[in-house]
Amino acid sequence: MTESTQKKYHLADFAEIPGTACPCGTARRAFADVSEFPGTLHVTEISEDAELHYHKKLTETYYFLECGSDAQMQLDDEIIPVHAGMAVVIPPGVRHRALGSMKIINIVFPKFDPADEWVD
Incomplete structure (x- = not known):
């Protein structure tokens, strides 16, 4: 869990953060309860059957930690190859999904809201 300390x-x-099912696979989400941080930080393990989805309010930044050699992202109607060490900013309204198994860091602004996940 996110731990607040007596320090700043x-x-x-x-x-120690439990995984939560999401259209991408399984996300572990942190800092939703930290008022000084305007977003959330997720470590997400993306499954082979990730669903095409979008957000109306959220901007996501994916940083690819681990990817297979054939890893790709679908961003609207475009499919691009990705690899570990790359990042992509996904603004609101962009339909997206990962193609292939991978592990990412996802930085979400504003704070993640599960009600803002829209699957086609």
Whole structure:
């Protein structure tokens, strides 16, 4: 869980944050309860059957930690190859999904809201 300390910083141990099912696979989400941070930070393990979806309010930034050699992202009608060390900013309204198994860091602004996940 996200841990608030008596100090002015906040820690998250992703090994202790339970995974939550999402259209991409399984997300571990941190810092939703930190008022000083205007977003959330997720570590997401993306499954082979990730669903095409979009957000009306959220901007997501995917940073690819681990990818297979054939990993791709669908962004609206375009499919682009991706690899570890790349990042992509996905503004509101862009339909997206990962193609292939991968592990990402997802930085979400404003704070993640599960009611803002729209699957086609």
